[in-house]
Amino acid sequence: MAEHMPPPTAGLPLHLADLWPWGDDDLAGALARWLRVPAVQLECSGTSALMVALAALRRLAPARTEVVIPAYTCPLVALAVAQSGLRPRLCDLLPDRPDMNPEQLAALCSERTLALLPTHLCGRVADVGAALACARAVGAYVIEDSAQALGARVHGEPVGWQGDLGFYSLAVGKGLTTYEGGVLLARQAALREALREAGQAARCVSRNWEWRRSLELLGYALLYRPSGLDRAYGRPLRTALARGDWVQAAGDDFGDVIPRHALGAWRRRVAVRALHRLGRFQARLADQAHERMARLAAIPGLEVVGDLVPGTRGTWPVLLLRLHSGAARDALLRAHWGAGLGLSLPFVHALPDYGRYDHVLAGARGEDVPRARDWAARLVAVSNSPWLDEERFARLLQILEHVALDG
Numbered sequence: 499m500a501e502h503m504p505p506p507t508a509g510l511p512l513h514l515a516d517l518w519p520w521g522d523d524d525l526a527g528a529l530a531r532w533l534r535v536p537a538v539q540l541e542c543s544g545t546s547a548l549m550v551a552l553a554a555l556r557r558l559a560p561a562r563t564e565v566v567i568p569a570y571t572c573p574l575v576a577l578a579v580a581q582s583g584l585r586p587r588l589c590d591l592l593p594d595r596p597d598m599n600p601e602q603l604a605a606l607c608s609e610r611t612l613a614l615l616p617t618h619l620c621g622r623v624a625d626v627g628a629a630l631a632c633a634r635a636v637g638a639y640v641i642e643d644s645a646q647a648l649g650a651r652v653h654g655e656p657v658g659w660q661g662d663l664g665f666y667s668l669a670v671g672k673g674l675t676t677y678e679g680g681v682l683l684a685r686q687a688a689l690r691e692a693l694r695e696a697g698q699a700a701r702c703v704s705r706n707w708e709w710r711r712s713l714e715l716l717g718y719a720l721l722y723r724p725s726g727l728d729r730a731y732g733r734p735l736r737t738a739l740a741r742g743d744w745v746q747a748a749g750d751d752f753g754d755v756i757p758r759h760a761l762g763a764w765r766r767r768v769a770v771r772a773l774h775r776l777g778r779f780q781a782r783l784a785d786q787a788h789e790r791m792a793r794l795a796a797i798p799g800l801e802v803v804g805d806l807v808p809g810t811r812g813t814w815p816v817l818l819l820r821l822h823s824g825a826a827r828d829a830l831l832r833a834h835w836g837a838g839l840g841l842s843l844p845f846v847h848a849l850p851d852y853g854r855y856d857h858v859l860a861g862a863r864g865e866d867v868p869r870a871r872d873w874a875a876r877l878v879a880v881s882n883s884p885w886l887d888e889e890r891f892a893r894l895l896q897i898l899e900h901v902a903l904d905g
C-alpha cells in the first residue's frame with residue numbers, strides 16, 4: 499500500500515500551467531477579493547506574519563509583554579512570541595473542543611497582556627467572542643491564528659476578521675500554497691496601517707530565500723500528486739517513524755531561524771492562478787468531510803471533532819478524531835502511521851512537553867494544562883485529501899472499529 503501515499507492534509511494541487519512565469523502577481527488583491535475584505539498584507543510565512551502583527555501591536559502598547567496562546571498549538575507560535583521579545587503564557591483547552599478555556603483565559607489576562615491568540619485548529623472554527631471579551635476587559639488585542647483555516651467563515655465573514663488582527667499560512671498542506679507564505683488582515687484601517695509599517699520595518703529582499711522557496715514550490719508542483727508523494731512525503735515519514743521520532747514525523751521539529759523577507763513575484767503569480775480553483779476544491783473537501791465524518795461518528799467510542807460554534811463554516815484539510823484513550827491512539831499510530839491510510843498528528847505534544855522548546859517556554863513550563871495534554875494524547879488526524887480513496891478509507895474504518903471494540 500505504501501507506494502501510493504496520500505498527503506497528511508488536503509493541499510491544493512498545482513497545475514503545470516500555474517507555473518507560467520508571467521501574469522498577474524497581485525496576490526494580495528486577489529486574496530482580498532476572494533475573502534471579501536478591503537485589503538490583506540503578504541508576508542513570507544504565517545510565523546513571520548504573526549511576528550509582524552506582534553511588532554505592530556507592541557508599538558501601540560509598548561508596556562505590555564505577554565501573549566496568551568493555546569497550550570496545544572504549533573510550536574512556531576511560541577517561537578514567534580519569544581523571538582518578538584514577549585513572554586508566551588499558555589492557556590489550557592476546553593474539555594469538549596480544542597479551544598482555549600474562557601475561564602483560564604480570563605485568569606491569565608492582565609494589564610501585562612498584549613494579545614490573545616484564539617486558534618482555528620485544523621480548520622475548526624474557534625470561539626473568538628470569548629477571547630474578545632477577555633481582551634477587552636484588560637485592554638489587550640486579539641490576533642486570530644487562522645494559519646490552518648483559510649476559507650473558513652463565521653456568519654459569512656472570513657475567520658481572522660472578528661479579532662483585531664488575523665493571519666493565514668500559505669505553507670505546504672494548508673490549502674493554497676506558495677510553499678511558505680503568510681497573509682495578514684485587520685478590520686480597522688488604523689491597524690492595517692500599523693501592520694504595513696511593522697511589515698516594512700521587518701522585511702528585507704532576500705534573493706537566497708526567494709530562490710530556495712521558488713525551487714521548493716517547483717518541487718511541490720511536480721511531486722504533490724499521487725505518483726510523487728511517496729518519494730516526497732512517504733519515505734521521509736517512514737524513516738522518522740522507524741527511528742521512533744514522532745516529532746519529526748509530524749513536522750513539529752522547528753529550528754530557531756525564522757526567515758523574514760518579501761514573497762517573490764513568481765510565487766505570487768502561481769498562487770493567483772491556483773486561487774481560482776480554491777473555492778471549488780474546498781467545496782469538494784467539505785462534501786467528502788461530511789460524508790466521511792458521518793461514517794466515523796457511527797463507530798462507538800470514537801469522537802469526531804466538528805464545528806461547535808454556531809454560525810461557523812470551517813475548512814476540512816483533515817478530519818479530527820479523538821480516541822477513548824491515549825494508549826489506544828498510540829497503538830493505532832504505531833501500527834498504521836506511514837501505511838498510506840492518511841493518519842497523522844496535528845501536533846505531537848502540549849507545548850511544555852516537547853523539551854526542545856524549553857528555551858522559549860521558560861516562564862510557562864510549570865503552567866498546569868491537563869486538558870491540552872489530554873487532547874495531545876488522544877487526538878489523531880485523518881487526511882481529507884481526495885487521494886485518500888474509498889478503498890483506503892474503508893480499510894481505516896475497519897481498523898478504527900477494531901480499536902473501538904478493544905476499548
Ligand SMILES: Cc1ncc(COP(=O)(O)O)c(C=O)c1O
Nearest residue numbers: 543544545572574645667668669
Ligand atoms: C496553528 C498554527 N499557527 C501558526 C503556524 C505558522 O505558520 P507557517 O508555517 O506558515 O509559518 C502554523 C503552521 O503550521 C500553525 O499550524
